[in-house]
Amino acid sequence: DGGITQSPKYLFRKEGQNVTLSCEQNLNHDAMYWYRQDPGQGLRLIYYSQIVNDFQKGDIAEGYSVSREKKESFPLTVTSAQKNPTAFYLCASSQDRGTSQETQYFGPGTRLLVL
Amino acid sequence: KNQVEQSPQSLIILEGKNCTLQCNYTVSPFSNLRWYKQDTGRGPVSLTIMTFSENTKSNGRYTATLDADTKQSSLHITASQLSDSASYICVVSYLSNFGNEKLTFGTGTRLTIIP
Numbered sequence: 247d248g249g250i251t252q253s254p255k256y257l258f259r260k261e262g263q264n265v266t267l268s269c270e271q272n273l274n275h276d277a278m279y280w281y282r283q284d285p286g287q288g289l290r291l292i293y294y295s296q297i298v299n300d301f302q303k304g305d306i307a308e309g310y311s312v313s314r315e316k317k318e319s320f321p322l323t324v325t326s327a328q329k330n331p332t333a334f335y336l337c338a339s340s341q342d343r344g345t346s347q348e349t350q351y352f353g354p355g356t357r358l359l360v361l
Numbered sequence: 362k363n364q365v366e367q368s369p370q371s372l373i374i375l376e377g378k379n380c381t382l383q384c385n386y387t388v389s390p391f392s393n394l395r396w397y398k399q400d401t402g403r404g405p406v407s408l409t410i411m412t413f414s415e416n417t418k419s420n421g422r423y424t425a426t427l428d429a430d431t432k433q434s435s436l437h438i439t440a441s442q443l444s445d446s447a448s449y450i451c452v453v454s455y456l457s458n459f460g461n462e463k464l465t466f467g468t469g470t471r472l473t474i475i476p
Binding site for chain 1: 365395397402403404405406407410450463464465466467468469
């Protein structure tokens with residue numbers, strides 16, 4: 247899991263509720279990412295950030311929001327607009343998104359369940 | 362459409378035996394191919410990364426091969442151990458129209474090692 251931490255490990259959401267997943271890295275990496283993992287599917291990119299105060303939508307950004315106020319932190323908010331939020335959420339970071347051989351280091355993940 | 366297909370979907374082998382996992386892709390233009398190991402309920406961990414010009418790369422008992430002409434890769438595990446039980450994910454990257462790197466994830470092969 248490298249120097250990336252995610253919390254909580256498990257999170258329960260009630261209908262209509264926004265919840266925020268935490269992701270912190272101490273690797274001094276510039277780029278950070280959020281992925282969603284569902285059974286039988288490959289990881290899908292939700293949002294990514296290459297630098298502080300800047301972030302871009304991934305392939306499935308609808309119903310999610312992020313912020314990047316500090317280099318080491320990239321929290322993900324799952325809003326009530328996300329109708330099927332139950333999934334395993336993975337945060338990752340890399341030194342520089344522009345370099346093709348940069349390895350992405352993943353956190354331990356947060357499992358989100360809907361009550 | 363950029364796709365990454367892995368086979369088999371699942372595999373069970375005896376401890377000490379060798380095995381080979383397959384990855385076929387249609388991603389273009391190809392940038393690099395990575396293999397990740399993901400333990401249940403944890404984040405993926407990088408095993409190897411190969412560029413277009415590399416045919417093989419090893420990491421301990423793991424050896425990855427790449428045939429860029431046929432767009433195929435394999436991950437060979439030698440003398441399997443119980444700790445090899447995990448999902449193995451093939452990830453292919455390409456450069457988008459905007460010049461940034463994008464990743465396409467396979468759905469993984471679930472490997473179970475039995476004593």
